[in-house]
Amino acid sequence: MNITSKDSLITSDEIANMFTSKFSEVDLSLFAASEQEAIGVEHFLVEPKCAIEYDEIKADFNAVHSNLTREAQEETPELLDGKTRLPTCEEFTLDAKPADEVTILDHGSCKVSCVGNVGLGRNSPDFHERDSAAEISNMSSASVPALESTRNQNSPVLDEMTVEELHEAFSSMFGRETSVTDKQWLKCHLLFGLHNQVELDNGLNLVKRGTTSYKIGGKTVCSSSCDSSGSATGSIDSVLVDKTMAVGWHVERKKFADLDTLKTSSEDSKIDSCSLDGGDEALVTQKRQRKPPKRYIEESMEDKSRYCKRKNGDCEVFYKESREKLLSVRSRKRLYPKGFGAAPMVCQDKSFKGSCIQVPFGIPVEEGHTETDTSSWNSEDFKDDRLSSPNEEVDTEPHSARSQDDICGDGFITRGNTQKVSSHRKHHISWTSSEVMKLIEGVSRCGVGRWAEIKRLMFSSSSRRTPVDLKDKWRNLLRASYAQLQCKRKVKQGQKQVSNQVPESVLWRVRELSTTYPYQRERKFKVSCTDSSNFSASTNNILVPLST
DNA sequence: TTTAGGG
DNA sequence: CCCTAAA
Known part of the structure; x- marks a missing residue:
């Protein structure tokens, strides 16, 4: 596929079609293909480049x-x-x-x-x-x-x-x-x-x-x-x-x-999910209200400290510097967790030197309100993912990354001084849309539950997603996809969709796959994952109408 | 080690 | 994301 985002001025409707009514056809050509080609699909989802x-x-x-x-x-x-x-x-x-x-x-x-x-x-x-x-x-x-x-x-x-x-x-x-x-x-x-x-x-x-x-x-x-x-x-x-x-x-x-x-402005939807919608969003927020266990306590303290007052002098920081710093933080390596827990994190605290930057660009993530990669569907993070080397030592995070540690707070100082346990936690890395696509493809190939396999297949180059991550993300996607159904009934069309986070079409596909692969991997046909013809055939046959 | 599921 | 019980 030689389609680039510039060439493909495809409307969202068309995208939706690709993933829904025309899903089976598209599936043949897109998802049974190699990873590179599959990633190309994402061009369809990307909004016209805004430059x-x-x-x-x-x-x-x-x-x-x-x-x-x-x-x-x-x-x-x-x-x-x-x-x-x-x-x-x-x-x-x-x-x-x-x-x-x-x-x-x-x-x-x-x-x-x-x-x-x-x-x-x-x-x-x-x-x-x-x-x-x-x-x-x-x-x-x-x-x-x-x-x-x-x-x-x-x-x-x-x-x-x-x-x-x-x-x-x-x-x-x-x-x-x-x-x-x-x-x-x-x-x-x-x-x-x-x-x-x-x-x-x-x-x-x-x-x-x-x-x-x-x-x-x-x-x-x-x-x-x-x-x-x-x-x-x-x-x-x-x-x-x-x-x-x-x-x-x-x-x-x-x-x-x-x-x-x-437009499905991510920020807007984010705000909305905080304030407007109590329904499905409650599903998301409620989860966060639990008491954080163990190490979480310490880190949530750090998170909170991000919201403390900043010296307004920080405003003076030039945007370019800000960006550089952001990048430097983001580019720290993260090792694949071996066995238990995540590898120690190297925080480049010095780049922040105590005074934090005023980041008009980053989104101060209210902890817990980003279940999925909200705005990535509107952004160009596809590109980012493509650009990243297959080896992917560095995060392929889009610059618009909303990972919490991108927003520096005074908590950084604290963390720097007490180089303790806090480094254990794997910082939240927003799922890019391309990652979601890869996950979906992986599930469609291997079935739900074979996270290790999917990880090997689709995320072998990515050191930052563990099979557990995939599982979690899938669970979230499922949740989102069904929440969306309910949401649809409630919310009229004129209203902003709260679940803009993942395109409807993608959620549909998630649902589809979830019915295709009921959670116990009872894959009728043991399809060899590499055999695309088998795969597509089985996929087409199994397509189950949604039971709402 | 991998999965599933709760937190 | 983290943690852990089971498998």
């Missing part, structure tokens, strides 16, 4: 705005330019992505993949709202009058700024100087930085602020109540914009966010 020019983003803002003419006309006539193009689907995919995906190329062309994250979960909840507000205010006074209008495509104020002023703004925003004199470059970074500020504060609003107004310098800018994730973004945006812009910007953002929810 666009920054100008495009700005254009989108305008475009969105123009759709809001009626609402925001009076407030921000100046924002309404000629651009009326509706943002494309790909462009809105942006919002599902963590901002650390952003890559800033040199000089002018800001190639951005997935900025615009209106999502809320990724922001650190422990950031002092007051401090942040103050900080931002300070920043504004010093340099950011210009930044207010950065969302405007033409960035007129930025354009007017001298290099010195840009420098000042830069250092104010990122806490360090830059020697770059290229105005484009500076503008680019400032735009990005401003954007991140906004993101960062969005999280605050959701977590700590349910209120409706915000005071800056005596002025009170309005924002709607946090009745939705979208509107939650409003309040602090307002901090950054001046009075005249406030409303329009807010509306913009709100609209943006609302649209975003149409």
Whole structure:
């Protein structure tokens, strides 16, 4: 299969078909194939790659705005330019992505993949709202009058700024100087930085602020109540914009966010699962309420400490540094557990040096709310998995990884000093969608219960998944798949699906396989796992209608 | 060692 | 994910 994500602009409906009605056909060609080919399947599931020019983003803002003419006309006539193009689907995919995906190329062309994250979960909840507000205010006074209008495509104020002023703004925003004199470059970074500020504060609003107004310098800018994730973004945006812009910007953002929810934004769904849905999600959360045994206690303490207050000075850390650190943490090796327990973990605590980074990109995972790899289905982690060497010494975790230890907290220091038992626990590694696919294929080949075999077959190169992990994941998938059924009845279609975590089609397949292979491996035909023809034949024959 | 299942 | 009883 030579299909790449770029080529295959396949809609989700089509994907669903592949896994459901057309499952048997697809199965022949896809799942009976070699692993490499099988992985290729995942291209079908991947959303169109979201890499666009920054100008495009700005254009989108305008475009969105123009759709809001009626609402925001009076407030921000100046924002309404000629651009009326509706943002494309790909462009809105942006919002599902963590901002650390952003890559800033040199000089002018800001190639951005997935900025615009209106999502809320990724922001650190422990950031002092007051401090942040103050900080931002300070920043504004010093340099950011210009930044207010950065969302405007033409960035007129930025354009007017001298290099010195840009420098000042830069250092104010990122806490360090830059020697770059290229105005484009500076503008680019400032735009990005401003954007991140906004993101960062969005999280605050959701977590700590349910209120409706915000005071800056005596002025009170309005924002709607946090009745939705979208509107939650409003309040602090307002901090950054001046009075005249406030409303329009807010509306913009709100609209943006609302649209975003149409995509299966992982963050949104994550939030929702915390707050909105009590039904099926309870299944997930309830499990976490048990008392952690033994070693867990210590580690959960660490986890908690991640939510402690951080020095707001950390905000100054440049995003690039943040990302580097994230990567360095993630890249630590994990040995395959031999016999009992996991191998000792090497934590590279030094990279954090006590002061933790403000990570506007990572999602502060509320422990327990990520049963499955939520957003990976919207992201490009397929690519990550493919890119990883077969040998896979390093984690193939997508950068958007939500593993908890990616979010550094002060707990890291503690852990560093007491190099004790804490290292035993295998840190949560989000299952990537490709891993799930591999698991499913493995089950379809070998049957449920033969985890060791599946591990050998499908995950031989992956040192981080043990047969037990596979088993656990399968159990979770099953749970999710059935929970989804119930969820479907309750939730109307217009609503966001809480179980966006795994595509419906995939869950269907899970159910299918679960009926195909009742949990005791009573595989009627002892199919040799390598014989694809046998496999497919048997698979087709066994397909059992769902008994709901 | 591997599985199954509870936590 | 972890832990452990059974197989």
